Amino acid sequence: MGTCIHCGKPAGLFRSRHDACEARAQRRQAELLQRKVDLQRQVASAIVDPDQHEALRALVEKESGAGDLDPDAIRGAIAEGWRRSVERCLEDGILDAAEERQLMRLKSAYALTEEDLDVNGAHTRVVHAAVVRDLLNDIVPQRLHLDGPAPVNLQKGEKxxxxxxxxxxxxxxxxxxxxxxxxxxxxxxxxxxxxxxxxxxxxxxxxxxxxxxxxxxxxxxxxxxxxxxxxxxxxxxxxxxxxxxxxxxxxxxxxxxxxxxxxxxxxxxxxxxxxxxxxxxxxxxx
Ligand SMILES: [Zn+2]
Incomplete structure (x- = not known):
């Protein structure tokens, strides 16, 4: 006699799950996936419309309270939404200043790391696009943070x-x-x-x-x-x-x-x- 992997009760000869338990488990998995997608969508809305940050905050709070998604899954969904939004914002290669502001606001609000966001190079592309935007506005970009001295001998005042x-x-x-x-x-x-x-x-x-x-x-x-x-x-x-x-x-x-x-x-x-x-x-x- 096998036991059901879902409920732990006897499932019958050569069987490892009840049909009803299996169907319930699949429904639940689909529901959790949908809730992660909803989080991603809300992230995308907040990036194009700053008024949506509050709705995102409420949704994250609700999911954290519900406890069905663990904190890593919630943060992962937010990071995924962020990365997908970058793809959309960068379709023309240029990220406007407002989009960049919202991306960075989300990054700090939800303590997302560059590692979280650079899967597929999304974070790097945001920084590159911001550098190019500075240049097109005749600004010498100062967006690189050196850990030590530059490996070359710079002239006085050279950036x-x-x-x-x-x-x-x-x-x-x-x-x-x-x-x-x-x-x-x-x-x-x-x-x-x-x-x-x-x-x-x-x-x-x-x-x-x-x-x-x-x-x-x-x-x-x-x-x-x-x-x-x-x-x-x-x-x-x-x-x-x-x-x-x-x-x-x-x-x-x-x-x-x-x-x-x-x-x-x-x-x-x-x-x-x-x-x-x-x-x-x-x-x-x-
Ligand atoms: Zn069962």
């Missing part, structure tokens, strides 16, 4: 805007090969440049024409682009850059000398890196 760790540095093998179609379009520095998400999809940095030279840290400031790795370290002022090369997974630039070959960096996120350096170059008067 670190972003750092790319584990950044690959590549050079083109020969000048002749560089003329191949795989190079990608070059973009001159111009006023108010903004690359849309996916503008350069399908043009990766790695091609047979490029060789990997080093992997290190790229430090982007308001005046220079620095690269520092075990084999190679250099600094280039924006004013010495004549063109940027956009790629799906990074960017390149060409310096203002006649013999200059493209210097190419694989940062992992071409959209962010290009909007960053092209607009900093513009602000620096490059």
């Amino acid at each position: 670190v805007v972003w750092m790319f760790h584990r950044c690959d540095y590549l050079e083109d093998k020969t000048k002749r090969e560089m003329k191949g179609a795989s190079q990608g379009a070059s973009i001159r520095v111009m006023k108010g440049v903004y690359y849309r998400v996916g503008a350069f999809k399908g043009t990766p940095v790695y091609t047979t024409h490029r060789v990997h030279v080093d992997t290190g840290t790229m430090v982007v400031t308001d005046k220079h682009i620095y690269f520092t790795g075990p084999r190679k370290s250099f600094r280039v002022p924006y004013t010495k850059i004549v063109a940027f090369l956009p790629f799906d997974d990074g960017f390149g630039f060409v310096r203002d000398t006649q013999t200059a070959k493209p210097q190419v960096f694989r940062t992992g996120d071409g959209w962010f890196a290009q909007n960053l350096v092209v607009n900093l170059g513009r602000l620096a008067g490059g």
